[in-house]
Amino acid sequence: MNLTPLVQSFVLHFGEMGSRWGINRTVGQIYALLFVSARPLNADEIAEALAFSRSNVSMGLKELESWRLVRLLHQPGDRREYFSAPEDVWAIFRTLAEERRKREVDPTLTMLRDALLVQPDNEPDRHAQKRMASMHELIELSTSWFADVQKLDERTLRQLMKLGSAAQKLLLMKDSLKPAATRNKKAIEP
Amino acid sequence: MNLTPLVQSFVLHFGEMGSRWGINRTVGQIYALLFVSARPLNADEIAEALAFSRSNVSMGLKELESWRLVRLLHQPGDRREYFSAPEDVWAIFRTLAEERRKREVDPTLTMLRDALLVQPDNEPDRHAQKRMASMHELIELSTSWFADVQKLDERTLRQLMKLGSAAQKLLLMKDSLKPAATRNKKAIEP
């Protein structure tokens, strides 16, 4: 199994990008390969295509499975495990976002909430808590909004994005339904 | 300069989180410390508080400056450089998003565009290109939308987020202004 230059460059790029994130080069490349592959691949094919050891591929696939980014399937009459990346890029994006939330955002929110429960007994802590509160609010608000928006189906989401902010702003201009409550809340907050 | 337990746990958490991203522990901790600090700090204070070498702090601060996450300032009658994190968490978020776009998204888009220009001469490449095209579209659409939304001021953004998706969906129901164009485009695309 030989990679075409086109696929090669895609795979290499994702290897690089992977290492900018927590993900290592191997895992990035494996995912990239599965993403562009026209059919599911087994571990041996991947190992050969990318020139990684069989065990490295095995670990990489496990990692990808833990991120729910690959699907495991079987071919009739073949004992080997085949892997593929889901088709729908929007679904992939959703999975990625969800998984990152679980691993990064939620623990951070927990830490912040705990920190905010402490009764500060000195000036530095009082200030630190104010900062943490503002961070907590931002994260809370944006993740819950994101979760909400992600429930929309692809077509609706696409439309919303294409509309951009201009039309959405119009929605607020009316200043009729919800905004009143919003404004009141805002007025109470310091 | 001694950290209170409250600040300590915040700083340590960000050190950990930092290493999940490309950012290393040191840089994460320095940023966290500056974020909760009530006043700007100089490099020596940071080095002492976190028990890092002076040179390590120097490199960390340089990294943070390259991300535009810290502000450099001077105290009257003091030759040393003082650093602080901007107050406004929304602005911080914006900066972070912009910087990540520059470093990760833009190069990826460039790579994808280049790949899409190639005239594929075999089946695997034809399929790979289709996959890359769908990825390209998703990234293009979501980043341009994000850039657009980020131009809104904090108050408006807050309101929009609080409305959630429900109200935004209403906007589309009307199916009057733009959606026609959107639907046509969609119909043309395979």
Next chain:
DNA sequence: TATACTTTTCAGGAATTCCTGAACGTTGAC
């Protein structure tokens, strides 16, 4: 149950990243 095929685990070497102290560079005060 034995066999062949497949996947997983893991010790340890390779590669990379991190961090430090020492040397060097720069700047302002005297």
Next chain:
DNA sequence: GTCAACGTTCAGGAATTCCTGAAAAGTATA
């Protein structure tokens, strides 16, 4: 100009992460 205070650079050791081959474990077939 000299000196002290401060910032930066960088070689190389420390720590971490990555990757591999060998061995073990698992599994379908006969």
